[in-house]
Amino acid sequence: xxxxxxxxxxxxxxxxxxxxxLIIMVYLMPSMILLLFGYGIRMEVTHARIxxxxxxxxxxxxxxxxxxEDSIYFDPTVMKIEESKALHLIKQAKADMILIIPSxxxxxxxxxxxxxxxxxxxxxxxxxxxxxxxxxxxxxxxASTEVGEGKLPKGMITLNSRNLFNQAMRDENAMVPGLIGLxxxxxxxxxxxxxxxxxxxxxxxxxxxASPIRKHEFIIAKLTPAFLLHSLNIFILFLWAxxxxxxxxxxxxxxxxxAGEIYILISLGIGMLISIITRSQIAxxxxxxxxxxxxxxxYSGIILPISAMDHESYxxxxxxxxxxxxxxxxxxxxxGEGLDxxxxxxxxxxxxxxxxxxxxxxxxxxxxxxx
Amino acid sequence: MFDLELKNVTVHYxxxxxxxxxxxxxxxxxxxxxxxADGAGKSSLMHAIAGVGRFKGEIIYEGTDYxxxxxxxxxxxNIGLMPQGIGLVLYETLTVGEHLEFFAAIRNLKKNNDFFTxxxxxxxxxxxxxxxxxxxxxxxxxxxxxxxxxxTLLHRPKLLILDEPTTGVDPxxxxxxxxxxDDIRSSEGTIxxxxxxxxxxxxxxxxxxxxxEGEIIAGGSxxxxxxxxxxxxxxxVSCDNDKVxxxxxxxxxxxxxxxxxxxxxxxxxxxxxxxxxxxxTLPTMEIGERQSTVTIPKVVMEAKALTKQFGDxxxxxxxxxxxxSAQIVGLLGANGAGKTTFIKMLLxxxxxxxxxxYLLGKPILSGNDxxxxxxxxGYVSQHFALYKEMxxxxxxxxxxxxxxxxxxxxxxxIEKYASALGYLQYMDALPGELPLGINQRFSITAALLHEPVxxxxxxxxxxxxTIARAQFWQILEMLKVKWGISILITTHYMSExxxxxxxxxxxxxxxxxxxxxxxxxxxxxxxxxxxxxFLEYYQ
Numbered sequence: 001x002x003x004x005x006x007x008x009x010x011x012x013x014x015x016x017x018x019x020x021x022l023i024i025m026v027y028l029m030p031s032m033i034l035l036l037f038g039y040g041i042r043m044e045v046t047h048a049r050i051x052x053x054x055x056x057x058x059x060x061x062x063x064x065x066x067x068x069e070d071s072i073y074f075d076p077t078v079m080k081i082e083e084s085k086a087l088h089l090i091k092q093a094k095a096d097m098i099l100i101i102p103s104x105x106x107x108x109x110x111x112x113x114x115x116x117x118x119x120x121x122x123x124x125x126x127x128x129x130x131x132x133x134x135x136x137x138x139x140x141x142x143a144s145t146e147v148g149e150g151k152l153p154k155g156m157i158t159l160n161s162r163n164l165f166n167q168a169m170r171d172e173n174a175m176v177p178g179l180i181g182l183x184x185x186x187x188x189x190x191x192x193x194x195x196x197x198x199x200x201x202x203x204x205x206x207x208x209x210a211s212p213i214r215k216h217e218f219i220i221a222k223l224t225p226a227f228l229l230h231s232l233n234i235f236i237l238f239l240w241a242x243x244x245x246x247x248x249x250x251x252x253x254x255x256x257x258x259a260g261e262i263y264i265l266i267s268l269g270i271g272m273l274i275s276i277i278t279r280s281q282i283a284x285x286x287x288x289x290x291x292x293x294x295x296x297x298x299y300s301g302i303i304l305p306i307s308a309m310d311h312e313s314y315x316x317x318x319x320x321x322x323x324x325x326x327x328x329x330x331x332x333x334x335x336g337e338g339l340d341x342x343x344x345x346x347x348x349x350x351x352x353x354x355x356x357x358x359x360x361x362x363x364x365x366x367x368x369x370x371x
Numbered sequence: 372m373f374d375l376e377l378k379n380v381t382v383h384y385x386x387x388x389x390x391x392x393x394x395x396x397x398x399x400x401x402x403x404x405x406x407x408a409d410g411a412g413k414s415s416l417m418h419a420i421a422g423v424g425r426f427k428g429e430i431i432y433e434g435t436d437y438x439x440x441x442x443x444x445x446x447x448x449n450i451g452l453m454p455q456g457i458g459l460v461l462y463e464t465l466t467v468g469e470h471l472e473f474f475a476a477i478r479n480l481k482k483n484n485d486f487f488t489x490x491x492x493x494x495x496x497x498x499x500x501x502x503x504x505x506x507x508x509x510x511x512x513x514x515x516x517x518x519x520x521x522x523t524l525l526h527r528p529k530l531l532i533l534d535e536p537t538t539g540v541d542p543x544x545x546x547x548x549x550x551x552x553d554d555i556r557s558s559e560g561t562i563x564x565x566x567x568x569x570x571x572x573x574x575x576x577x578x579x580x581x582x583x584e585g586e587i588i589a590g591g592s593x594x595x596x597x598x599x600x601x602x603x604x605x606x607x608v609s610c611d612n613d614k615v616x617x618x619x620x621x622x623x624x625x626x627x628x629x630x631x632x633x634x635x636x637x638x639x640x641x642x643x644x645x646x647x648x649x650x651x652t653l654p655t656m657e658i659g660e661r662q663s664t665v666t667i668p669k670v671v672m673e674a675k676a677l678t679k680q681f682g683d684x685x686x687x688x689x690x691x692x693x694x695x696s697a698q699i700v701g702l703l704g705a706n707g708a709g710k711t712t713f714i715k716m717l718l719x720x721x722x723x724x725x726x727x728x729y730l731l732g733k734p735i736l737s738g739n740d741x742x743x744x745x746x747x748x749g750y751v752s753q754h755f756a757l758y759k760e761m762x763x764x765x766x767x768x769x770x771x772x773x774x775x776x777x778x779x780x781x782x783x784x785i786e787k788y789a790s791a792l793g794y795l796q797y798m799d800a801l802p803g804e805l806p807l808g809i810n811q812r813f814s815i816t817a818a819l820l821h822e823p824v825x826x827x828x829x830x831x832x833x834x835x836x837t838i839a840r841a842q843f844w845q846i847l848e849m850l851k852v853k854w855g856i857s858i859l860i861t862t863h864y865m866s867e868x869x870x871x872x873x874x875x876x877x878x879x880x881x882x883x884x885x886x887x888x889x890x891x892x893x894x895x896x897x898x899x900x901x902x903x904x905f906l907e908y909y910q
Contacts, residue, residue, distance in 0.1 A: 002479055004479055015465060019465075206454045206460050369440040
C-alpha cells in the first residue's frame with residue numbers, strides 16, 4: 001500500500017467530480033428522492049368523505065357518529081336516504097365510504113348480542129380502501145369501549161398491527177426512515193458504478209492497467225472519495241427527517257451514524273461490482289437502479305412490513321441488505337432499543353459481513369487486463 | 372542477446388485469432404514499427420507486450436519472462452503504453468500540469484531536481500510549456516497526443532509501446548512527435564514499439580514489421596523490405612488475362628516477368644506482392660455504363676463563404692470551394708479540421724450559418740431545393756451507415772427502395788455491382804462479419820444505385836487495408852471516367868492527395884490551400900511527397 005499513489009488518485013477523482021459537476025448529483029439526488037417520496041407517497045388518508053346512515057337514532061349510535069365528527073380523518077355527513085341512493089353517491093365519487101348503523105343497534109348491544117355495522121368502501125385504490133377501513137375499525141373500537149364502559153366482549157374488532165409503533169398514525173414516521181434506507185442504497189451505488197466504467201468507456205483505464213498500481217490501491221482510491229462525500233448525506237438526511245418531516249428520534253445517534261457508514265460501504269460495493277462487469281456507463285446505471293431501487297423499495301418495509309411477507313418474498317427480503325439496515329433505522333428513530341436488542345446486534349453484524357464480502361468480491365473480480 | 376523477445380505470441384478473442392504466432396526481437400535504443408490495416412493484429416500484440424491483455428506464448432524482457440498480464444506486473448515499472456485513440460488516456464477536465472502531477476504520483480516518482488528538469492524538458496519538447504494551466508479537453512488533437520506521450524514518458528520507461536500515436540494528427544504535430552521519440556530513443560536508450568497507418572513514417576524506424584490478417588508477413592529495415600519486392604515491381608502495363616497481376620498508382624506488380632521496365636517500389640508493394648503470393652484473387656473491377664442519361668453542368672457544386680459555428684467554436688470559417696464535373700477533389704485535414712462538418716453542410720445535415728451554396732447550378736435556400744436534387748447526390752458517411760441485422764443484399768435493396776428504384780431494376784443493378792466490385796460471394800452475409808474493405812465497397816454501391824451525378828465520401832478509406840484502399844481508388848477513377856461523376860472525398864491520409872485532381876486543405880476550420888495536384892508540385896519543387904508539401908502549409 002503506497003499512500004502517495006492512492007492520494008494522487010483520490011485527488012484526481014475529487015477534481016473530476018467537482019469539475020464535471022457530478023458533485024451536484026451526489027448531494028441533490030438523495031435529498032430529492034427523500035423529499036419526492038416523503039411528500040409524494042401518502043398512505044395516510046385524511047378527510048375521507050363518509051356518509052352515515054343512522055337507522056337507529058339512539059344514544060349509542062349518536063356517540064358513534066360524534067366519534068367520526070371529532071376525527072380529522074373523516075368528514076362525515078349523516079343522511080336519511082335509502083341505501084341504494086347512498087351507494088349511488090360512491091359511484092358519483094361524492095363519497096368514499098358509507099356506514100350503515102342498523103335499527104336495532106343499541107337494543108342488541110344492551111342485551112349483549114352481537115351487532116353488525118355495514119360498511120361500503122370505494123376500493124378503486126385498494127391500499128387507500130384498506131387504510132380507510134382500518135381507520136373506521138379504530139373509531140368503532142374506540143366508541144365501543146366508551147359505550148359499553150369496558151364490559152363489551154373483545155375480539156370482535158382488531159387493529160392493523162402496522163400502526164403499533166406509530167400511535168400518532170403519522171405517515172411520515174412510517175415512511176421517512178425507510179426512505180433513508182432506500183436513498184443510501186441507491187445514490188452511493190450509482191456514483192461508484194460510474195467510477196470505474198467511466199474510465200473504461202473513455203479509455204483512461206489504461207493508466208491503471210499499464211502501471212504498477214495494485215488492485216486494492218485502485219479500489220481504495222476509487223471508493224474513498226465516494227465514501228467521504230456520501231457520509232455527509234447520513235447527516236443531511238437525518239436533518240430532513242427530524243426537522244422537515246418531524247419524525248421523532250428515540251435511539252442512539254452513534255448507532256444511526258455507524259450503521260449508515262457500513263451501509264454506504266455496502267452500496268458502494270454493489271456499485272463497484274456492477275462497474276467491474278459492465279462496459280458502458282448507461283448499462284451500469286440501468287443495472288444499478290434495477291439492483292438497488294427495486295429491492296430497496298419492495299423489501300424495505302415501507303410498503304409492506306417484512307413480518308407480513310410470506311414464502312418467497314420473505315426469503316427475498318432477507319437476501320437484500322436493506323431489510324437489516326431498515327430494522328436498525330426504525331429502531332433508532334421510533335423505538336430506541338439500540339444495541340440492547342439482540343436482533344439489532346445480529347443485523348449490524350450481518351451488515352458488516354455484507355460490506356466485507358462485497359469489497360472482497362470487487363478485488364477478486366477486478367482484472368488488470370482488457371476483456 | 373536481445374532485450375525484448377517474443378516467442379510465438381498468439382492472442383485470440385473467443386474464436387477470432389487476432390494475432391497468430393508472432394515473434395520478434397528488439398534491443399535498447401531501437402524503434403520497431405508495426406505497419407498494417409485495422410484488425411491486422413497490431414494493437415492485440417501491443418496489449419500482450421504491455422501486459423494488459425491475455426495471450427499464449429512467451430515474452431521475455433531483460434531476462435524476466437511472462438505469460439499473462441498477472442506475471443507482467445513485475446515489469447510494469449519499465450513499461451510505458453500509449454493506447455490507440457486521440458487523447459484516450461487523458462482526463463478532459465484536468466489541466467496539463469495536473470496530468471503530469473498525477474502520472475508522476477501513480478508511478479510513485481521522487482520529486483527531486485532531476486525530475487523537475489526532466490519534466491520541463493518534456494514540456495519544452497512537446498511545446499506545452501505555455502499551456503500548463505489549460506484543461507486537456509480544450510487542447511487540439513495534436514497537442515493531446517503530445518501530452519499523452521510525455522505523460523507516458525514521465526517515468527522514463529525502458530520499453531515504450533505506442534499504438535498509432537500519429538493517426539489523424541496534423542502533419543506538423545506528427546513531425547514533432549517523431550522528434551520527441553528520436554530524442555528519447557538516443558538519450559534514454561528506450562525500446563520503442565510504434566504502430567502507424569502512414570507508410571511514410573516507416574523511414575524513421577530501425578525495423579519494420581508488416582501485419583496482415585493476424586500475421587506478421589515481413590520484417591526488416593525499410594530499404595531491405597523494398598529490395599525484397601523490387602523484382603516484382605514494374606511500370607504500369609496492362610496485365611496478361613490468364614495470369615494474376617495487379618496495377619495501381621502507375622505501377623504493376625506480378626510474380627512472373629512482365630514486358631515492362633522495373634519501377635522503384637514503395638512499402639505498399641509488400642502488401643500487393645504478399646496478396647499475389649498467397650494467391651488471393653485481386654479481381655479486376657469494372658464499372659458498366661450509366662443506364663440513365665443525364666446532362667451535367669460544368670460546375671456541379673459551388674460553395675461561397677460557407678460558415679458553421681458551434682457556440683464560440685468556428686468549425687468552418689468562410690470556406691469557398693468549387694467542384695467541377697468529372698473531377699475528384701480531396702478535402703484534406705487533421706482530425707477536427709472541419710472536414711465532416713463541411714460535407715454535412717453540403718448535404719443539409721447541418722444548417723448553414725452563413726454563405727451561399729449552389730448544387731448543379733441551383734441555389735440552395737431551403738430543404739425543398741434539396742429534395743429534387745437528392746436523386747442526383749450519393750453519400751457515404753464516415754462510419755458506413757449499414758444495418759447490422761440485415762444481410763448485404765437486404766441492405767442494398769433497402770437503399771434502392773429509399774430512392775424509389777423498382778425491385779427488379781434494383782436487383783439487376785445490385786447483382787451487377789456485386790460481381791463488378793468482387794463481393795458477390797458475400798451477398799448473404801451480415802456486414803459485421805465482413806472485413807472493412809468489403810463493407811466499404813458495398814457502401815459505395817448503396818450510394819451508386821440511383822446513379823448520382825455527385826458523390827460525397829467522408830473518410831471512406833480510414834482503417835481500410837492497403838489493397839482495399841488501392842482497389843477503392845481504382846473504382847473512383849473508373850466512375851469519374853465512365854460516368855463523368857464528380858467526387859468530393861475527405862481523408863486524413865495526406866498521401867491520398869496523389870490520386871485526386873485537386874486538393875483543398877483545411878486547418879482548424881480555415882481553408883489553407885486549394886490547388887490542382889500538378890500545380891502544387893510545380894509550386895514546391897523540392898518536396899518529395901505530399902506530406903512535405905502540406906507540412907509547409909502548416910508551418
